[in-house]
Amino acid sequence: MKRQIKxxxxxxxxxxxxxxxxxxxxxxxxxxxxxxxxxxGWQVLAKTVMDQYTIKALQLTLYAAAIAxxxxxxxxLFSSWAITKFRFKGKNFLSTLIDIPFAISPVIAGLIFxxxxxxxxxxxxxxxxxxxxxxxxxxxxxLATIFVTFPFVSRELxxxxxxxxxxxxxxxxxxxxxxxxxxxxVTLPHIKWGLLYGxxxxxxxxxxxxxxxxxxSGKLRGKTNTLPLHVEQLFQEFHLTASFAAASILVVIAIxxxxxxNIVEYKGKKEDELHVR
Amino acid sequence: xxxxxxxxxxxxxxxxxTTKLRRFAPRxxxxxxxxxxxSVGVTITLISLIVVIPLLSVLVALSGISWREFWGIxxxxxxxxxxxxxxxxxxxxxxxxxVFGLLLAxxxxxxxxxxxxxxxxxxxxxxxxxTAVAGIALTTIYADQGWIGKIFAPLGIKISYTQVGITIAxxxxxxxxxxxxxxxxxxxxxxxxxxxxxxxxxxxxxxxxKVLMPELLPALLTGFGLAFSRGLGEYGxxxxxxxxxxxxTQIAPLLIMGKLEQFSYAxxxxxxxVMIVIAFILLFSINFIQxxxxxxxxxx
Numbered sequence: 001m002k003r004q005i006k007x008x009x010x011x012x013x014x015x016x017x018x019x020x021x022x023x024x025x026x027x028x029x030x031x032x033x034x035x036x037x038x039x040x041g042w043q044v045l046a047k048t049v050m051d052q053y054t055i056k057a058l059q060l061t062l063y064a065a066a067i068a069x070x071x072x073x074x075x076x077l078f079s080s081w082a083i084t085k086f087r088f089k090g091k092n093f094l095s096t097l098i099d100i101p102f103a104i105s106p107v108i109a110g111l112i113f114x115x116x117x118x119x120x121x122x123x124x125x126x127x128x129x130x131x132x133x134x135x136x137x138x139x140x141x142x143l144a145t146i147f148v149t150f151p152f153v154s155r156e157l158x159x160x161x162x163x164x165x166x167x168x169x170x171x172x173x174x175x176x177x178x179x180x181x182x183x184x185x186v187t188l189p190h191i192k193w194g195l196l197y198g199x200x201x202x203x204x205x206x207x208x209x210x211x212x213x214x215x216x217s218g219k220l221r222g223k224t225n226t227l228p229l230h231v232e233q234l235f236q237e238f239h240l241t242a243s244f245a246a247a248s249i250l251v252v253i254a255i256x257x258x259x260x261x262n263i264v265e266y267k268g269k270k271e272d273e274l275h276v277r
Numbered sequence: 278x279x280x281x282x283x284x285x286x287x288x289x290x291x292x293x294x295t296t297k298l299r300r301f302a303p304r305x306x307x308x309x310x311x312x313x314x315x316s317v318g319v320t321i322t323l324i325s326l327i328v329v330i331p332l333l334s335v336l337v338a339l340s341g342i343s344w345r346e347f348w349g350i351x352x353x354x355x356x357x358x359x360x361x362x363x364x365x366x367x368x369x370x371x372x373x374x375x376v377f378g379l380l381l382a383x384x385x386x387x388x389x390x391x392x393x394x395x396x397x398x399x400x401x402x403x404x405x406x407x408t409a410v411a412g413i414a415l416t417t418i419y420a421d422q423g424w425i426g427k428i429f430a431p432l433g434i435k436i437s438y439t440q441v442g443i444t445i446a447x448x449x450x451x452x453x454x455x456x457x458x459x460x461x462x463x464x465x466x467x468x469x470x471x472x473x474x475x476x477x478x479x480x481x482x483x484x485x486x487k488v489l490m491p492e493l494l495p496a497l498l499t500g501f502g503l504a505f506s507r508g509l510g511e512y513g514x515x516x517x518x519x520x521x522x523x524x525x526t527q528i529a530p531l532l533i534m535g536k537l538e539q540f541s542y543a544x545x546x547x548x549x550x551v552m553i554v555i556a557f558i559l560l561f562s563i564n565f566i567q568x569x570x571x572x573x574x575x576x577x
Contacts, residue, residue, distance in 0.1 A: 011388055014380060014383070014384050014388070015384055015388060015390055017380065018377075018380060018381050018384045018385075018396065019392075019396065021377050021380075021381070022381070022396060022399055022400070024425070025445075025448060025449055025452065026399055026400075026402045026403070026449070026452070027399065028418060028424065028425070029406075029411060029414040029415055029418060029449070030402065030406065030414070032414045032417060032418045032423075032424060033410060033413075033414050036414075036417060075319075075320070075323045078315075078316045078319040078320050078323075079316070079319075079320040079323075079324075081312060081316040082313075082316035082317040082319075082320045083320070085310050085312075085316075086310070086313050086316075086317070088313075088317065092564075092568075094320065094321070094324065096560065096561070096564055097324050097328055097329065098324065098328075099560055099564070100328050100332070100557075100560070101328065102560075103506050103510075103556040103557065103559060103560040104510060104552075104553060104556050105509070105510025105511070105512060105529075105530045105533075105549075105552055105556070106510065106512050106513070106530075107510070107512050107530040107533050107534055107549075108510070108530075108533065108549045108552060108553060111335075111533060111537065111545055111546065111549050112331040112332060112334055112335060112549075113331060114537070114542075115331075115334045115335060115337070115338045115542070115546065116330075116331060116334045118542075120338070120542050121334070121338075122334065122337055146327060147327055147328070147331065150327055150328065166310060169310045170309050170310060173309050173310050173311060174309060178311070179311035179312045182310070182311065183312075201404065204404060204405045205404070207407065208405075208406065208407025208408060208409070208410070208513075209407075210407060210408050210409040210412075210512065210513035211408070211511075211512030211513050211530065214512075214534075215534070215537060227407075228407045228408075228409040228410070228513070229409075231407075231409050231410060231413065232409050232413075232517075235413045235517065240417070243413060244413070244414075244417075247407075247409075247410040247413060247414070250406070250407045250410050251406065251410060254402070254405040254406045254407065254410075255405075257405045258398060258399075258401060258402060258405045259398075261398075261401065261405070262394075262397075262398045
């Protein structure tokens with residue numbers, strides 16, 4: 001009896017510590033964006049959100065993120081297949097290489113593209129003679145976004161497909177199924193929730209990328225400014241409310257992503273349980 | 278002597294043949310699945326284009342400067358100080374995250390209470406929220422006039438634009454790493470071992486350190502490594518709260534940014550190379566721990 005009460009007290013204590021920690025560290029910053037953006041009323045918020053530079057920045061952010069997500073999804077599908085379904089020399093090395101963008105500072109991710117395409121870069125002459133601007137222009141932003149979000153989809157798929165093994169695909173192939181139909185009928189149903197989860201994480205990071213993009217973007221308003229950069233610019237110019245208003249668009253997107261992610265995670269888990277039974 | 282007995286030499290030879298054959302077998306079997314050439318080809322091509330070649334251009338860019346110049350840049354007093362700030366703040370943040378991450382993972386897996394799913398869903402907020410947004414929000418609420426800064430300001434504690442602020446931003450960004458590393462391991466861990474330990478008379482604290490800790494340690498170390506390496510490189514959420522004061526709150530990524538703004542490419546690249554090397558060491562240690570973890574899991 002005494003032990004039971006003691007256990008209950010510990011439980012309540014631990015849970016409340018967690019709730020306070022998450023509340024102060026995570027919920028307060030999130031709430032503050034909304035509150036600060038509404039500090040000067042709806043009109044200021046609406047004005048900033050409808051501002052042409054904000055809309056241009058949002059468009060560029062969505063454009064870069066869309067390309068990065070498609071590119072990295074294709075890479076994720078191929079690389080996870082190569083790494084989990086075959087044995088070959090250097091496989092571990094290859095899978096470590098995929099992780100590199102996670103380990104490297106986003107600022108360095110931006111820097112390396114300046115070292116290639118910038119005025120001092122080894123590819124500058126070639127691109128300059130063809131009149132293509134990469135750095136301080138949209139292609140550089142897209143490249144930096146791709147680099148930073150490179151591992152997301154494959155990192156989700158590799159452990160999942162590793163756990164599933166190769167037996168089912170082997171059986172299908174031995175019975176005469178062609179490559180694409182093995183993938184579509186056997187592999188894809190197993191990994192679809194994991195794939196979707198990876199795509200969602202990739203989208204979140206691509207939309208919010210700041211460090212890498214801020215190095216390679218020229219930060220020209222209406223041209224090479226993404227939404228996170230626009231938020232920074234407004235903040236540095238002491239337009240606090242406007243900055244938070246622009247940030248609130250990103251917060252709304254983040255909340256939607258978080259909800260989607262949880263739905264996908266929940267469905268994936270549910271399906272897993274069905275398989276086990 | 279019957280005809281069917283083999284000499285020791287013959288058995289040895291047969292063993293060699295069978296082991297050679299066995300080594301051959303799985304390779305053949307693996308190629309039953311289609312798409313080897315295509316998938317490996319596409320993977321290697323894309324990794325080279327996006328990761329390997331861009332990273333190697335760091336070395337290309339550095340080939341122009343001498344070793345002495347490089348050493349001069351990276352051991353500059355200001356640079357060393359920036360490394361130190363980055364290192365100390367990331368370390369403290371990662372340790373704090375280990376404590377609270379473990380606690381959160383424990384509460385989320387072992388207890389049922391209203392709002393558990395919401396708490397669980399909120400953990401990944403730092404992944405979903407753009408770092409720049411987190412940065413401006415944290416800076417504002419921890420400033421002297423902000424919601425939380427106001428509480429500490431009368432006590433003479435400044436948070437924004439100090440190293441405390443940097444650490445708080447890094448704690449924010451690192452929470453999900455530890456929780457999401459530890460949580461799956463805790464979920465799989467059977468509670469019968471804890472029960473057995475307690476039946477045998479071990480105290481709760483002792484059960485925790487002797488029974489649970491050995492199982493959780495690799496996952497905890499992975500989470501620590503991920504949070505720490507993210508902290509070293511983090512830019513967006515720290516740049517605003519740090520304030521970029523040399524010898525005080527200047528961190529390594531900010532220094533690279535500063536050098537770039539002055540068009541000092543050699544400086545930026547040299548500092549970046551040191552950070553890349555540190556990041557690689559961390560990455561390999563994490564991978565090492567994880568492959569050990571996988572092996573241990575297989576043995577079970």
